[in-house]
Amino acid sequence: MKPPTPFSDPPALCGLPSPYYTPSHVAWRKACRSFIDQNLTVHAMDWEREGAVPEHVFHTFAASNMLVPSLPAPLPVGWLKRLGIHHVLNTVKVEDWDYIHTAIYTDEMTRSGLQGPAASLTTGFSYAIPPILKFGSQQLQERSLPDLLLGKKRVCIAITEPNTGSDVAGVQTTATKTPDGKHYMVNGTKKWITNGIWSSYATMAVRTSGPGPSGLSLLLVPLLNYPGVSMRKIKVAGHLTSGTTFIELDEVKVPVENLIGQEGQGMKYIMTNFNHERLTLAIAVTRQARVALAAAFDYCLQREAFGKTLMEQPVVRHRLAKAGALLESQWAWIEQFVYQMTKLGKLEADVELGGLTALAKAQAGIVLDECARCAVLLFGGNGFTTSGRGEIAERIYRDVPGARIPGGSEDVMLDLAVRQLVKNYQNKTKALERPQGSSKL
Known part of the structure; x- marks a missing residue:
């Protein structure tokens, strides 16, 4: 074998x-x-x-x-x-x-x-x-x-809007109650919604009151063939089969019973949900990096240039080694991370690992960029071609922005990670302080 x-x-x-x-x-x-x-x-x-x-x-x-x-x-x-x-x-x-x-x-x-x-x-x-x-x-x-x-109907998550990406608190789609209090009238647009085009429903971020995060709520909004809903697929550079969708909502009548949780708690619910999204994205993206690098490794063992295989060229081995070290380090971190998830309760994991989840997601995109770029360069002209031996490298490289932007763009994730680590450190430090007026430690 x-x-x-x-x-x-x-x-x-x-x-x-x-x-x-x-x-x-x-x-x-x-x-x-x-x-x-x-x-x-x-x-x-x-x-x-x-x-x-x-x-x-x-x-x-x-x-x-x-x-x-x-x-x-x-x-x-x-x-x-x-x-x-x-x-x-x-x-x-x-x-x-x-x-x-x-x-x-x-x-x-x-x-x-x-x-x-x-x-x-x-x-x-x-x-x-x-x-x-x-x-x-x-x-x-x-x-x-x-x-x-049971998969009888499909559903999507609809947070992002044309002018609101990682800044979730800026969501502008509104959900206003009717005078009888029985329905919300939903108006606005959602963009870059994965799977939207096939979905009967969307778990949607909507604004039910004033500006900022306290005005956000989550609502289960009917989509397919529903009055006031218009959807069309968006052409994007990568993730070509994921059904990226633009959704327009014009006076969409939704029963108040479709509110998820409580009004004004949408931001909290969304942030909690992001941890699972970002961790699974980090896992999937790291596998993409693995596929790209392994394909390049195989190619370099076979492709000859200047009288010897690419693998016999020191500069090629250096490039593979650099990308490989990043890849295996990232995977080791993910395995450790996932193991910790099996040992921590949900609330503790959200506190201790929430910021690190954002960091793992951001780092996965950085590693994919390095491995995919390495593969394209080593495949040469084949890596710049949408068919043939280097097609997999070209396809994966096209997916790189889809790893670094959705689920929280890279720069926002890096900042969020450190802010969360600082917050945890300060809270733990404060907990160790002696209570004022007390002789107790």
Whole structure:
């Protein structure tokens, strides 16, 4: 059996010991890879060329409960069992699921090296359903979750607007109650909304009162074929199959019962939701970097120039080594990070790891940029061509901005990370101070 190309898989899959993976994780990786290879990975490049993932793929994944792993861990066991979902691929019971299982799934879903095909399937489960599960009323959950969790209807997350990206507090889409108090009238626009074009609903950030974060709320807004809603796909540089959408909302009438949680708490809900989004993005993006670098490594072993292979050129080895060190360091950090998620409660993880999640997401984009650029340069003209031997490098390099901007743009993430670390440090320092007027330590 041919040994794995260097950098092509995480060290634990290349025979090296790891403290993180139990027999359950190993069995899950095997079952997960087999299913995803057959139903996604082998077709991903063709679908990316065509610009669309066939609708039946979503239903195939849903029927096998293979969209459920996109949800944050631990899984919503009560709801899943009510709907007859007791395990995933007959391998992991839903009550035994942890964040390492989630990381394995996210890593495998991007093993084609392309973000678009996976994002076309998982975005709604990953980012739009969790707020309903965590903060939605029982009545809203009963009306929406059965169809959403079983994949009978699709949902997207709609935060970003033409003039509001990482500055979530600047959302301008309004939701104003009707005089009888029974409905919200929603007006505004949403842009760069992944999966929007196929979604029956959006978990949407809306402004229900004055300016700033205290005026934001979350609302489950009907989309497909709903009065007042207009949607069209947007052409973007990468993620060609992810259904990036522009949404216009003109006097869209939404029942007040579709409010998620409480009015004015939207910013809190969104920030909590971002942690899962950013961590899964970091995992997927690091796999993309791995695919790019491994493809370049293989090519350099075969391609000859100036009478010898590229791999025999010191400058080439230096470039691969530099990118490889960044890649494996990033993956080691992610594994450590995910392990910590299995040991911390949700509230503690949000405090201790919230800022670091932003940093991990930002760093993943930086590592992808280095690895993808390295691959394109080593592939030479083939890496600048949209077909042939270097196509995978060209495609991944095109996806780089999609790693560094969505989910919180890189500079904002770097700043957020340090601000959160400073806040935690100051809070812990203050907790150690002697109470005024007390002799107690």
